[in-house]
Amino acid sequence: MTDRSTTVIMDAQDFDEDLVRRCFAGVTRHRAIIVTSGTDQLDFPLPKNVSRLHLSDGRVKNRAQRINLAAGAAGADGTEFLSLLDGPAELTDEAIEAGLRVIDGPQQSRVVSVLPFVDSGPAREDFAVRGSSGPAFATRPRMSRGRLLTLTFWQWNAVRGLDEKSTVPNDSESELVYRLTWMGNSVKFLPPRHCLLFSIAPGEASAADARFCPPADAVAIRQTRATVEKNKRPIRNLQSWTYPSNPDRPLVSVVISTYNRADYIKDSIDSVLGQTFGDFELIVVDDGSEDETVDVVRSYRDRRVRLLTQENQGIAAARNAAAAVSRGFFTAVHDDDDIMLPERLATSLNAIDDEHHASYGSWVNFDNETAAMVLHTTKQEFIHGTVFTNGQSPGHATWLVPTAYVRRLKYDETLSSAVDHNLSIRMMRSGVKWQHTGKIMFLRRIHPAQVSITDVSRQKFAAHLTRFTVQVPASYENIAELKEKSKTIGWPGIPEKADLLGHLAPYLPDHLVYRTMKVSAAVANKALTLDKLADTGYVLGEVDHDNDRKFETGELLDLKIRDFPVLAEHGITGTIHATLRRDLSEGRETPESGGQWDEAYAVSRAISDRVPTLLKALSRKGREPALLLLPGEADVPVNGAASHREWTVVFGRSQAASYNVLGYEDISEADKRLNELSPELRGQAFLVAEAPLTEFIEGARQDA
Template sequence: MKDISIIIGFKDWGPERILGAVQSLIDATKNVDAEIIVSDYGSESPLESRDKINQLGAHYYYFETNGVWSRSRALNAGLQKASGRILATTDADMIFTPDTFRLLVDLMDSDPGQYTLMQCRDLPEGIDHEMIHSGKVSFSLLNELSVFRPRWGMGGLIAVTREAYMSSRGLDERMEIYGGEDVDFAKRVRRLGLRQTWLEDPRARMYHVWHPSSRVAADATPEGRAAIAKNRDIHVNDKSITRNIESWEFSPETMPPLVSVVISTYNRAKYIASCIESVIAQSFKNWELIVINDGSTDNTKAVVASFTDERIRYFEQENKGLAAARNRATKLASGRYIAVHDDDDLMLPNRLADSLRAVEEGFNGTYGGWIDFIHETGKRTFNTGKNLSLESLLFNSGACLHPTLFLEKRMMEAIPYDETLRSGSDYNLAIRMQRAGVKLKHSGKYFIMRRLHEEQITNTDSEIQKASGALSSFFGRSTMQWADVKVARDARAEKDRVAIQAQKSIEPVIIAYLPDELVQRRANVQILPDAAPGEATKKLLSRAIGFEIRELNNSFATSALRINDLKLSELFTLLADTAVRVDVETTPTTEDAKLLLGEPIVLNDLEIRNIDNAIRHLCVEHVELLDRSFVLEFQADDLSYLTGKLTGIFPEGSLLKLRLSEGKSLARWICLTSIRQNEMIELLSTGKLGELASNGVESRVYTISEMS
């Protein structure tokens, strides 16, 4: 491993400019074990610079792009190839003094809990790389001629440890064209708890070679102005530490897990398979799963062994109790964060991603709401959780459910579970963490579905659990006077209320995760472009019914793959495969499993802004009509006129409408008709649809056919 990797990102900057920057870095790293990586992010003539850069001793990599410049992605692409324990990013318009990187490495090594920035000095117009490298101007003269650049905002250099880069998951790849990506990255590294330092040794200098302003060039186009505004919005309003959570295009080729999911289990072979499947199906993929088998006497070991995912780590021990098993899992965890999970519960697919998004500066972790469901009936109770404090734990019920906890590992190491408690160690831990000052932020999301069944500790060990809770509560109140207790109890419901996603929006989603005997599922599957589904997904798709949707001129529009009678384990298989996108429609088959807030959302109420998704939804919802149907797309600036005319044109009951989007001046509809082909031909031939066009309504007609 190199001491330091230095990355330059560029596109179409010309060979003289990039070669001058590389030569400066070569000269400035002669006394340190370094590698220099040049990330060419989509130049039109890549070969012009490649050979010369490699001859100088740097490493050149070219990356195909969609044509849009992104400094974030360009640097991440180069960092993907880096091997240094220290990672530094800079620009192709910088010149460094010879001792800069030796001093930088020495400073970083003096304190691993820091990251380092350098202040850039602007050179006047007329001094270029050739003049500097040829010796026509000296560094002492550059120092006299240059002026300080403001410390924040316009590139320069930032150096971080490899661990910090992995924990932040790089520069935010949403940012494009220009602006804010370096400042945003530096602030997020600081939110990790690292100390910010500046390399201010007079022997270390960084000079910026003049060129026309990139900011001015970006501001000159609507696309550039929009990108600058978007980047600013991300930088100012997104307070999270971790980015590129569900999609990191240029993630390092090897990286440790960021999150350790920990499960302690005892005789739960009946439920642990779906528990593990819900972890594998997470939209965030950089995790490890640690399963501690606490002396089970059933076939738990065989169930866990049936999973071949290399991210699962399985350990056994004699029965020592839940607290001891969880403490062992903490010691074994290699992630920065620990996500607690119970062996009979189900994670909702975005649980880990939503947890990472919720962790902000000043917080050690997060937690969320949960849905209790009775395993035998599917009856559900939504629990929002509450603002977490010592007072809410002591004087308000349902503040935080332990298996929604997502916390820095170092906190779990500093405050372990009390192994003297046979039950209730989770509540005891929460009390002690609050007394120790651990800060947790409610995510505003539901995280898990908690399965209620007869074998739960709450049912089998209830008396001991109550006694343990009473003991922990006594400990929590031990420093409170009666007046303190009175104040702490006052208006708890109002003080502890949290904002969380609406039940009516989440309930139609979560019913898909009820047991197979309580619901029927059908899935609409889309294979993503240039993606290859896994073997398990291919097996499921082999029983899918496929439909092609074409315009009347026979040009392809989109397709739909529908799988009926989908089992829960099969749903998790599809969700785990990043090559496919899955929409699930679930029908409860028992009274208790039905939606609590009315009937399922119907198509007329869906607002879907993508034409392909809209057509696929129609195909899934009305598959019985697909062998004798047409899809029509309409755009109009007068919604009432459009709906009135469509009602008059089509036979009663034959038109099913789906609103795509409705702005101030445009209504867009997708319609599925159940009329027969000869009826559609008659409508087209009589010109009734043509009448719409004469009144400003654009329309398209698609045919649907089953794929072979």
């Protein structure tokens, strides 16, 4: 019977039938997946325990993507262990099981095994087995470039598989081994004492195999290592991963502990579901709420949202309960009344490297009534000295820490406040090294009901108590030394510091801001996805007559925080603009409150985004480019223009205006053409240059 807990994966691109059969003739107790892409479909029968995964998707372009998709398919089918065969070799059940013996368990293992290929050049009788102690060699086995790498699916998922943008694509497994060690795993190299894994040398099967058997010389190994060590981040494929994430095996568990937060928790959850990085689960622990908090959480249909309920036991007990059931390798902390910024998880993961196990960052407090903002940050390093100097620890809702550490050390359930301060210091004292991201991670809502206001005395006492426990074992000389060291640690530079509101207003709660979003391409489809067909300010369709290309952009109105998860789910991107509601001018920005959009105002909104791009394309040193907008129905001579485009601007419910857009490298040329027009046509024309663009838009706004 085939053991389905272990799956062997091999990239069989360009392999023939004979080579595939030689690779798996000795495998009967374990299953295998061979993967190909493009036109290479391996149209021949396979052994029963070997399945074929053919990827016809044009996006699959390299070996790492093929391996990742195959590993993901195996994981979705329940595989706990992966054996990656990185070249043609005569695989056996004994070779697979030799690797499995050194691995402790599917989730606890911190060991990966590597069984090198043996060169099959010498005669097979030279590798005679004598007795039960293992092979005795008449000819010493010579290692070949290639290996069987065995690891748990848990380990593979924690680093997100092979790097799909690797700079060493022909040695992806070596790179993977380095990254696994950076995550705290040890590597067990298995010498050929109990089994042999013979490589299939180039020429024995087909010429295509030569690419899998480069010489295993020291120079090549050093080159691979030098290339790999240029990027010490173990977790790759954060922005895009060919393998679709499995909700049952997430990389990150986001944990929210809540109590009577029905008014705020929806914003909190929506901000998490709006992350650009989507490989997470969201665990919400309700600590005995007496309002509608549980009903709000249960209203979500996203598989990633998990609700735990318990009698009121305090925040520490709630977070420990979440840690006990978390499925993510990492835990990211979030609070029930705060707003997580869209890049928060990706930024946190990107800060993990070969020296740091956990990450943290800065945050911004905002007043829930006025939107006033205050930046909060901690020093670039979190060590004993920083605790002695100012008592600071990483902001709780900026944490990204391995879940195993939270389970092992736990939150102190004897404390009602400052439980985060206590745990972070105990983690630091246990050897956990923290890395500051240098970024703002979330917006902290300041309101009368939050713990830091209602339980301020206990929070301060708990923080002082924890700080005292750190100081007690240290001598005065040691404390002084650590304080001096702390003085050399700098503060992170936060680029948004100069204009917090300008950068972060789009993420404030709906009652504080009114949002619009400019999107490009398939505007109507995106509006339909977001249920914004009735809230579309304009759609600008452009035909480039010079290059026979089409372009489309538009503005969606009244975007809500609840729309952020939809943007993330469908990969819709664009520029979000937010205006404080107190600054809105008589409904001008909000048609729902009575403002009407006429042609001039709709065109001004459309060109405010598109015109700068066109002017930049026309820019030449020492000259000032300009655009001439003329009615679309007019017979316009285009000779002398550097570019010719046609615009159709749709606005309101069914109104539209069309324009011919002539581009000139210098405003004098555009002005000359304008003066050559008939008086009637000249009166309908717009001359737009970079310098007066703002004035033009404001003029159109006032006319409207």
